[in-house]
Structures are given as structure tokens and as C-alpha cells.
Amino acid sequence: MEKQKAHIDKSNTVIKIRGVEKSFADYDVLRGIDLDLYQGENLVVLGRSGTGKSVLIKLISGLLSVDEGTIEVLGNEVTTITERALEDLRIRIGFSFQNSALYDSMTVRKNLEFPLVRNRKGITRKEINTAVETVLEAVGLSQTINQMPAELSGGQRKRIGIARTLILNPEIMLYDEPTAGLDPITCIEINDLINEVQQRYHTSSIIITHDLTCAKMTGDRIAMLLDGQFQRVGTFDEVFATDDGRVKPFYDYNFIQ
Numbered sequence: 192m193e194k195q196k197a198h199i200d201k202s203n204t205v206i207k208i209r210g211v212e213k214s215f216a217d218y219d220v221l222r223g224i225d226l227d228l229y230q231g232e233n234l235v236v237l238g239r240s241g242t243g244k245s246v247l248i249k250l251i252s253g254l255l256s257v258d259e260g261t262i263e264v265l266g267n268e269v270t271t272i273t274e275r276a277l278e279d280l281r282i283r284i285g286f287s288f289q290n291s292a293l294y295d296s297m298t299v300r301k302n303l304e305f306p307l308v309r310n311r312k313g314i315t316r317k318e319i320n321t322a323v324e325t326v327l328e329a330v331g332l333s334q335t336i337n338q339m340p341a342e343l344s345g346g347q348r349k350r351i352g353i354a355r356t357l358i359l360n361p362e363i364m365l366y367d368e369p370t371a372g373l374d375p376i377t378c379i380e381i382n383d384l385i386n387e388v389q390q391r392y393h394t395s396s397i398i399i400t401h402d403l404t405c406a407k408m409t410g411d412r413i414a415m416l417l418d419g420q421f422q423r424v425g426t427f428d429e430v431f432a433t434d435d436g437r438v439k440p441f442y443d444y445n446f447i448q
């Protein structure tokens with residue numbers, strides 16, 4: 192499906208990263224990175240394995256702390272925030288992690304109810320039912336409501352995982368390798384879903400991937416992480432309009448084999 196034009200508000204930066212450095216032992220993973228995520232945009236972070244993409248998501252969500260620099264998320268400085276305020280902030284962020292597995296012993300309905308019951312004190316049964324039905328419809332899986340996760344395909348499980356984060360109406364979505372381990376057709380369906388989520392929920396998203404089809408289909412901008420820094424940031428075509436020996440093989444491997 193062709194990506195619809197997104198409504199991006201460049202005057203509203205929802206994540207602002209400045210001069211962030213992070214090392215483990217003697218390995219400097221991030222060497223002074225700057226990045227802005229604008230309201231309403233899908234920003235793809237591309238990079239080879241081990242370049243620090245997952246570390247970046249963990250720094251943004253406060254699961255790891257920076258060595259240097261600042262990270263502002265929805266107006267909160269996460270490098271100095273209290274644990275309590277960080278918990279409140281995390282509720283405003285939807286995490287679609289590679290290993291964010293569903294609870295195998297619960298139906299799809301119960302899996303989706305779980306975050307609501309936990310985070311929305313005082314919510315009524317009627318409100319829960321409406322929220323579950325709405326989000327299932329949004330991911331195109333209304334018919335699975337009473338099924339168990341084991342009865343779903345890999346792509347369907349991924350969709351339910353995304354629905355489980357959407358049910359809390361996050362302002363920011365962080366997708367870590369959303370197409371990993373899926374066949375090419377299912378990848379395209381997930382990419383379409385990421386774009387639908389952007390349109391319908393007006394989320395601002397960071398999509399971490401090394402899948403260039405995913406980057407091309409979903410990204411309003413691409414930020415390429417190379418040697419610990421964002422060396423190339425722009426549209427897909429801008430990022431790959433280069434003879435840089437670190438960038439070209441990436442493109443050639445994905446599209447010319």
C-alpha cells in the first residue's frame with residue numbers, strides 16, 4: 192500500500208537527543224549523537240548489527256543511563272528524571288520490542304485487557320470492552336478475540352503485540368526490529384500497519400531496523416547510524432545518494448543480489 196502523506200509538525204520535537212555518548216567497557220557504542228523526532232513522523236534508525244540501535248531505545252526509555260549528553264522525551268529530561276516520573280512517562284510511550292511476547296495462557300482479549308487494567312485505575316468493564324474491540328479492529332484482527340496466541344501466525348502475533356501497546360494510546364511508538372523473522376509478505380503487512388498506526392493514532396515513531404524495505408516503506412526520514420554517530424539523516428533517497436563505502440553495500444545487499 193502506498194504511504195499516505197503524514198502530518199508532521201516540525202515545530203514540535205517530541206524526542207530531542209543532544210551529544211549522547213555511551214560506552215561498555217572499552218567499546219564506545221554511541222560517540223556523540225544528535226537526533227530529533229518530530230510530532231507525527233516515522234523516523235527510521237538504520238544500522239548494522241551491533242551499532243547500538245537497541246542501546247539507543249533503552250537510553251530513550253531510561254532503561255540505560257547515558258555517559259554524556261541529554262535526552263528530552265515529551266518535555267522530560269530522562270537523564271535526570273525521578274524513577275516515579277519515568278514510570279509515568281513510559282505509559283505515554285508504546286514499546287514494540289522483538290521479545291515483547293504475548294502471554295500464552297491468556298486469550299487475545301485477556302492479553303489486550305492486561306495493560307488497561309494495570310494502568311487505568313477505575314476503568315469500567317464497558318470501557319475495557321470498547322477499547323479492546325477498537326484496537327483489534329485497528330490492527331485488522333477482530334475475529335481473533337477469543338483465540339489463544341498459539342493459534343495465531345507470527346504476523347498475527349506481531350499485530351496483537353502492537354495492539355497491546357496501542358490500547359494505552361501512546362504518544363510515541365518505539366518499534367525495535369518490527370519485521371524481524373517474518374516472511375516478505377507479512378513484512379509488508381506490518382509496514383502497512385506501522386503507517387496506519389501513524390495516520391490513525393497520530394503517533395510519532397522511531398523504527399529500528401536493518402530491513403531496507405521496511406525503512407523505505409515506513410520512514411518519513413531515515414537516520415543512519417555509522418561508527419557511533421548519525422552520519423546520514425534525510426529521506427531514503429537522500430541517505431542512499433552516496434558512494435560512501437559504508438552505505439552502498441548496505442543498499443546493494445538489500446536490493447541488488
Ligand SMILES: Nc1ncnc2c1ncn2[C@@H]1O[C@H](COP(=O)(O)OP(=O)(O)OP(=O)(O)O)[C@@H](O)[C@H]1O
Pocket residue numbers: 215218220238239240241242243244245246247401
Ligand atoms: N548491557 C550491555 N552491556 C555490555 N555491552 C552491551 C550492553 N548492551 C549492549 N551492549 C553492546 O553494545 C553494542 C550495541 O548493541 P545493540 O544491541 O544496541 O546493537 P543493535 O544495533 O541493536 O544490533 P542488532 O541489530 O544485532 O540488534 C553491542 O556490541 C553490544 O554487545
